[in-house]
Amino acid sequence: MSATLSESIDRLDAAAESRLDSLLESPGDVGILDEHAKRELRRAILTAVCVPGYQVPFGSREMPVARGWGSGGLQITLALVGADDVVKVIDQGDDEGVNAVNLRRLVTETTGATETTEVDEATVVQTRHRIPEDELDEHQTLVLQVPVPEPLRGVERNIAELGRMHAEADYSRMWVSLYEDKVRNGVITKSTGYPCLVGGRYVIATTPIPRWDVPRLHHAPFLSLFGAGRERKIYAIPPDTDVEPLTFDDVPFEVERTAGARCALCGATEAYLIEVPPSVGGAEDGRWICSDTSWCRRRRATDGDA
Amino acid sequence: MIGASPMRPTVLRVEQLGKIFGSQDPAAVAQTGPDAGSEKSPDGSSVVAAWDVSFDVASGEAFGVIGESGSGKSTVMRAIAGDHSASAGSVWMQRRDGSTSDLLTMSPSERRALRVDELAVVYQDAAEGLDLNVTAGGNIADRLTAAGCRHFGQIRERAAELLERTEVPLDRMDDLVRTFSGGMRQRVQLARALANRPPIVLFDEPTTGLDASVAAGVLDLIRSLLEELGIAAVVVSHDFAVIEMLTSRCMVMQHGRVVEQGLTDQLFEDPQAPYTQRLVAAARA
Amino acid sequence: MNSQQQDAQPRPPVLSVRGLRKHFVLHNVDGRNVNGLNGVDLDVSAGEHVALAGSSGAGKSTLLKCIYRTYLPSAGTATLRSPTGEVELTALADAELAGIRGRQFGYVSQFLRAEPRRGALDIVARAGVARGMDRAVATEAAAVSLRRLNVDESLWDVFASVLSGGEKQRVNLAAGTISPPQLLLLDEPVSALDPANREAALELISDLTSHGVAVLAVFHDLDAMARLASRVEVMRDGRIVESGPPGEVLHHLEGVAR
Known part of the structure; x- marks a missing residue:
């Protein structure tokens, strides 16, 4: 009996040691997210891709950046990339913004991925509030950091009611807010984070990207993933999906131009x-x-x- | 049948509608009502707010429900509107596509969809039927966009048309409803309710709480609208004058039961039930 | 006179009342029973003006209200006929009765019951529209009728609630008789009118019968009955006690009807 027991303990010890070794050899795994957390994130991402525009809740982890500083986008990126990936991170279009630099360093150092500032080299582009001017292709993934994922936040605060409105595609109050904006100001003044109908079903907040970028989501060849760390929501626009900015038939959607x-x-x-x-x-x-x-x-x- | 009969199709049929609050003990039904003198069961565990309520309404017809507070009239209205569930019965409605549905078996989302363009409600409290923090036009836009209208110019045009019809000055179209007087709020509520030309409209004490002269104006307006639009209406009120002016048939409720039903003028001039006779005598006094 | 009356086969009466009874139960006055009608038989044909005479409380208004179903009859029948069929008014479902009221048969009381904030012309025209007239035609006909009843044109768009009693009564009569249904029940329709206006109103009512409308009326004065009625039915204690042409019946009613 005791011999068997001590053999078992030895076996367990050996297993633990070998796992520790492997973890140490693969710094990405000890880095920020464990495999369990990644699996959960990937499941949420897959759900989001399957139901375009639907906000999938996920168990947002503590990140080495404060929530509201890109923790949602960071978690998505960390769940996606491996050592083979090439990552570009921009902050308002700028690769050299302090936040962009820090996030890029964090991702590459903990996953073994390499970094770039060139869009055509990147497999994953994490961004805060812009889509690169260069066209991404079907092999690339855009990860957007989202502060406020709920497009209806401005018209409704009650969580249960928000859930109902999305479930029933009851977006009339969003339309009313656009109507009132136009009545009051002569134009729809909503500039960044313009609400869009995805796949003819869910209205999303397009993060605070400028209007300029909104038409580029429509039938885009690439996958867009939106992560909100503080609000614990992930949503997605799969390639070739309808993305229509909410606007009246007789009030064309216009991008910023001076x-x-x-x-x-x-x-x-x-x-x-x-x-x-x-x-x-x-x-x-x-x-x-x-x-x-x-x-x-x-x-x-x-x-x-x- | 006489000549080319003006009889129009029944669009709403309420059958044995019942609503019990609290314990759903069926024994409570026998222990409550006008004979028991209360809608509350003796042990206090149930309130039979409405029981065995049946009536029907044809398009172009207004049906009244009159009673004192606690009679169950508002419970009936709210059960039809879907604002709360019912305990028993059916509410059959003729749909736009010609089919017939029991509103009580519909899911909450189906009922909400119904409220967009098939069944509208005008509440006593305008805050229940309107968003006070939105303009008069915006409150109408809400219904129009819910029905799928996406044309700004058409929304403006239709909102102006509705406000004009309900006698709201057009220069107030872009003011927040919060800044409106009580009578004006009711007019906006009417405009909103009629936005998508619903075949059925429920009115819950539509003029209660308004100054007499304001109430008379709103009542006039409702009567003209009912005459013109050919809608089927259910009017719930404690006020004889309201029921008398708006409806051709009505019923009297007391302690959750219907005590009498008939032609409105007959009910007021030749009431049959002791309770109705008392009510009429008090109203005439 | 109506040409159809010369047909070999006379048309059945527009209204036939048989054995009509009404008793009221006053639940709040010791459950007291009050008899209003004690079995009334009566016919009114197209183009006929039947006047109900009798002292106050004899049951004249009660009879009109039972036919119109403002009172719920206790027993008996009241049959309304048209060229296309007939209905039993006392047995008709509420909704159906409400549907034919005003359209197939009308009731004109001495009081105007209309929205207080509506003008006279509008009230009368709407009554025409309710009987199937085109709005423009109804407005034109309403103007003719109001003019005929001497309702001053300056009052046509004034809220009816501010009109005098006599003016209201004339507006009410105009509304009740525009595009008239085949049967009209008139309950003291000229009681509040001064002699000149009363004259115009009586002429208008006289025209109704010459255009084939069946009229059953209650007037408080014998002179109106003598001028308008083709037959007078005298009531007492909820029964008809005498019937005949006004010349035969009215002379021994002097002093009774008032």
Whole structure:
């Protein structure tokens, strides 16, 4: 009996040691999420892909970044990437934003993935509030950090009622808010996070991405995953899905455009431009520059070659 | 049948509707009602708010339910509206597609869908039928968009048309309903209720709480609308004048039961039940 | 006179009342029983004006109200006939009765019952629309009728609630007689009118019968009966006690009817 018992204990010890060894060899696994957490996240992601636009609840983990600082997007990225992946992270279009740099370092150091600032090299692009100007393809995944996943938050606070409204596709109050916006202001002023109907069924908040990016979600070839860490929700837009901004038939949806605006750095007019004080970014001769910094940089490099 | 009869199809039929609050003990039914002098069971565990209530309404007809508070009239209205469930009976409704459905067996979401364009309710408290923090036009837009309208110009046009019809000054169309007087709120509520031309409208004490002169105006308006639109209406009120002006047939409720049903003028001029006679005498005094 | 009356086969009466009884049970006055009608038989044909005479309390208004079902008859029948069929009014379901009221047979009381905040022209025109008239035609006919009854044109769009008693009564008569149904029950329709307006009203009522409407009426004065009635039915204690042409019946009623 005792011999058997001690043999068992030895076996268990050996198993534990070998597991520890393997964990130490694969720093990603000891890093931030264990395999169990990843599996749970992947299940939530799969559900989200199966029901486009539906907000899937998940058990949001504590992250080394505060909730509200990209913890939702980070968890999705960590559940997706392995050592073979190439990751790009942008913050408002900028690869060099402090938040982007920190998240990128965190992902690559704990998963073994490599980093890039070039869209065409990336397998996963994690972003806060922009879609890169370059077209992503069907092999790439866009991960969006979402502060407020509930598009109806502005018209209803009650959680149960929100659930009912989505369940019954009862979006009339959202329409009323658009109606009132238009009545009060002559136009629909809602700028970022414009509500969209996904797959003809669920209305989503398009995170605070600018209107400029909204039409690019419609029938996009790539998969978009939205993660809200604080609100513990994941939702998705699978490739080739209808994404229609909510607007009236006689009030066309329009993207941001300022007459005559062009990037002070690369001269682009067909890109999302942001207004900056004259001295920033070397844009002394103008008040607009591209929001997507790597895209802008590449354009300048190409122009230089030409 | 005489000539080309003006009889129109029955669109709402309430059959043996019952609602018991608290313990659902069927014994409570026999222990309550006008004979028992109360809608509460002796042990206090059940309130038989309404029992064995049956009536029908044709399109173009207004049916009244009159009674004192606690008589069960509002319970009947709310059970038909789907604001609360019923304990017994059926509420058959002629649908737009010609089929017939029992509202009481519908899921909450089906009933809500019904409220978009087939069955509207005008409440005593405008806050129940309106979003006070939205404009008059927005409250109408809510119903129109719920029915699928996505054309801003058409929504504006239809909202203006409805507000004009319910005598709300058009320059108030874009004001928050919160800033409206009680009478004006009821008019907006009417406009909203009629937005999608529902064949059935329920009115729950539509003028109670308004100043007499304001109430008279709203009553006038409701009567014209009923005349013009050919809708089937159920009007619930404790006020004889309201029932008399709006309905051609009605019933009297007391302690959760129907004590008498008939032509409205007959009920007021030749009441049969002792309770109705008392009620009429008190109203005439 | 109506040309149909010359047909070999006379048409059956528009209204036939048989054995009509009404008793009231006053539950709140010791359950007391009060007899209103004690078995009334009566016919009214198209183009006939039948006047009910008798002292107050004899049952004249009770009879009209029982036929119209404002009172629930206790026993007996009241049959309404039209070229296409007949209905038993005392047995008709409430909803069906409500459906033919005003359209197949009308009741004109001495009081105007209308929305207080509606104008006279609108009230009368709506009554026409309710009987199937086109709105424009009804408005035109309403104007003709109001003019005929000397209702001042400046009052046509004033809320009816502010009109005088006489004006209201004339508006009520105009509304009750526009595009008239085949049977009209008139309950003291000119009681509040001064002589000139009363004259115009009586002429309008006289025209009804010459256009084939069957009229059953209660007037408080014998002069109106003498002028309008083709037959007078005298009531006492809820029964008809005498019947005949006004010339034969009315002379020994002097002093009784008032």
